[in-house]
Amino acid sequence: MRLLRIFLALPAAIIALLLALPVVAGLLILGVIATLANILSRLIEPRFVTWQELIEFHPMVGWISKPNLNTRALVDDLFHFTTDADGWRGKTNLTDSEIVVFGDSHAFGYGIDEKYFFANLDRRVEVKSLGVISYNMVQEVLWMRELSQHLKNKMVVWLVFLGNDLGDNLEPAQYHYRSPFLRESKGMQPWEIVTTHLDPKPWPFVFRRYKETNYDRLTKIYSPTFVSDRAFAAAEYLITEAFDICNRAAARLTVLTIPDPMILSQAGLNTLYANGADSKTFDPNLPDKKIRSICEKLNLPFVSGAGHFGIQDYKQYDSHWNKAGHKRMADLLSDLYEKHQRTCRPATIEAVLNDNPKLLARI
Amino acid sequence: MSSIFLPTTHRRAALRGFWIVISLVIGLIIAVAIWGFNGPQPVGAGVLTAALLTSTVFAKEDFVWLLYEGWNRFLVQPFAGISRRLVTSLCYFIIFAAVGRAGAHFRKGGSRQGGSIWMKHDLQVPNALPAPATSDHRTSGQFQWIRYYLSWAGTSGNGWAITLLPFLLILRACSRPEAEQTIFDIYTLF
Numbered sequence: 376m377r378l379l380r381i382f383l384a385l386p387a388a389i390i391a392l393l394l395a396l397p398v399v400a401g402l403l404i405l406g407v408i409a410t411l412a413n414i415l416s417r418l419i420e421p422r423f424v425t426w427q428e429l430i431e432f433h434p435m436v437g438w439i440s441k442p443n444l445n446t447r448a449l450v451d452d453l454f455h456f457t458t459d460a461d462g463w464r465g466k467t468n469l470t471d472s473e474i475v476v477f478g479d480s481h482a483f484g485y486g487i488d489e490k491y492f493f494a495n496l497d498r499r500v501e502v503k504s505l506g507v508i509s510y511n512m513v514q515e516v517l518w519m520r521e522l523s524q525h526l527k528n529k530m531v532v533w534l535v536f537l538g539n540d541l542g543d544n545l546e547p548a549q550y551h552y553r554s555p556f557l558r559e560s561k562g563m564q565p566w567e568i569v570t571t572h573l574d575p576k577p578w579p580f581v582f583r584r585y586k587e588t589n590y591d592r593l594t595k596i597y598s599p600t601f602v603s604d605r606a607f608a609a610a611e612y613l614i615t616e617a618f619d620i621c622n623r624a625a626a627r628l629t630v631l632t633i634p635d636p637m638i639l640s641q642a643g644l645n646t647l648y649a650n651g652a653d654s655k656t657f658d659p660n661l662p663d664k665k666i667r668s669i670c671e672k673l674n675l676p677f678v679s680g681a682g683h684f685g686i687q688d689y690k691q692y693d694s695h696w697n698k699a700g701h702k703r704m705a706d707l708l709s710d711l712y713e714k715h716q717r718t719c720r721p722a723t724i725e726a727v728l729n730d731n732p733k734l735l736a737r738i
Numbered sequence: 739m740s741s742i743f744l745p746t747t748h749r750r751a752a753l754r755g756f757w758i759v760i761s762l763v764i765g766l767i768i769a770v771a772i773w774g775f776n777g778p779q780p781v782g783a784g785v786l787t788a789a790l791l792t793s794t795v796f797a798k799e800d801f802v803w804l805l806y807e808g809w810n811r812f813l814v815q816p817f818a819g820i821s822r823r824l825v826t827s828l829c830y831f832i833i834f835a836a837v838g839r840a841g842a843h844f845r846k847g848g849s850r851q852g853g854s855i856w857m858k859h860d861l862q863v864p865n866a867l868p869a870p871a872t873s874d875h876r877t878s879g880q881f882q883w884i885r886y887y888l889s890w891a892g893t894s895g896n897g898w899a900i901t902l903l904p905f906l907l908i909l910r911a912c913s914r915p916e917a918e919q920t921i922f923d924i925y926t927l928f
Binding site: 377395402417418449451 | 756824835836
């Protein structure tokens with residue numbers, strides 16, 4: 376029986392192989408092209424670094440971008456960027472800047488080449504971006520405190536990414552990197568910033584972040600939940616702190632929210648609904664409403680990014696801006712600066728002269 | 739050999755690698771055609787063609803991206819679909835039309851305990867296939883399954899199944915690879 380089957384199978388297989396020859400020829404041609412393309416792409420692609428190689432420990436804020444970088448990293452494609460001696464990105468230095476932008480990787484320009492980075496685009500206004508990958512608002516407030524003497528008479532724009540910043544403010548680590556966070560305080564202030572755990576050693580309790588946990592995080596912030604109540608209360612404390620710092624520094628603060636691209640399209644919303652968000656309680660405008668309300672209490676300028684950025688301004692497979700998004704951000708900063716110039720109280724002649732000793736010397 | 743599909747990616751290096759290969763192939767075809775028709779300077783013409791085509795990936799990157807995506811969608815995918823159907827039909831031809839003529843061998847007379855010829859599953863039985871969980875191709879190599887297949891064919895008395903192996907390899911070549919795990923997937927911090 377076994378031998379009979381082999382005797383029947385062999386000639387049938389030979390006939391079948393002959394009939395399959397065109398398929399084999401086609402596979403060879405397509406396979407060779409794909410293989411050669413793959414080999415060539417590996418040969419011509421420049422070396423790049425992972426995001427973990429871009430940051431180093433900092434005792435005040437947990438981590439900072441490495442200084443004097445001139446390298447590439449990978450998002451959907453390689454992007455080239457540089458950092459200055461302090462680890463900040465952008466051609467302008469802090470002293471010469473007219474606008475200072477605080478924020479996370481959106482402010483850092485993660486995913487975009489140097490020449491398309493929003494801080495480098497509009498040379499009519501000098502923009503210094505003080506953004507670092509994965510920062511929360513607590514870290515940004517700490518930098519505002521630290522650099523407050525450099526913010527005098529400048530316009531400060533605070534980018535708040537609504538995808539994760541609000542929740543991250545309450546977490547002691549981002550992946551295994553220890554970060555400053557807020558916790559409820561028993562003292563006079565409702566909240567306190569905690570930095571005592573900052574250490575180069577990895578945080579031992581790491582929650583793996585993947586798509587579905589991100590959906591859950593968005594759902595909890597964009598719906599009226601205990602998590603969002605706590606997150607907005609923490610954000611109010613931080614925005615008030617930032618407002619005080621900028622007021623003391625004679626800087627004008629504007630809060631600009633950046634929407635998560637998931638809420639900018641029906642397809643993104645449907646994905647969230649399919650992963651647990653309740654369409655009855657999920658509100659794509661909830662964080663903006665809450666933060667606007669906080670800013671109004673302080674008479675603080677607020678700009679909702681959802682009114683300026685669309686899904687076309689983001690990368691296809693990532694939550695960072697593409698070239699169009701950075702152009703839009705640059706234009707938005709220019710518009711805000713013009714408004715800022717019009718609404719600023721005119722300086723007294725004495726104040727102008729005190730700030731410009733060279734001008735005083737010429738009179 | 740890697741898959742016949744180009745990787746789904748936005749990396750410029752992949753686009754440029756693909757387009758340089760296509761430019762060289764077209765340049766080669768032009769050179770051979772000119773040489774075949776005894777035309778002048780076939781090598782020069784081929785090189786010039788390849789160089790001009792290569793330059794388009796820098797000058798008109800968006801257009802070349804369309805061609806890159808079109809390569810998979812309008813050429814490789816339909817070819818793979820037709821090939822899979824054809825080769826599967828050929829496999830059925832071998833199994834049923836050819837080998838099926840030999841008939842099947844059933845034990846007559848039932849099992850030891852009243853009438854049924856069902857047997858309790860036992861991994862020690864020589865005819866049993868190895869458990870799928872042991873054949874993780876990521877840890878044990880892309881072609882480990884061939885070893886398992888040949889081992890099964892030999893030990894189970896189905897040596898004829900070895901004649902299907904070339905067709906199984908063709909089917910595998912026609913299938914789309916699993917989605918690549920790229921580095922940017924790991925970065926979830928914003």
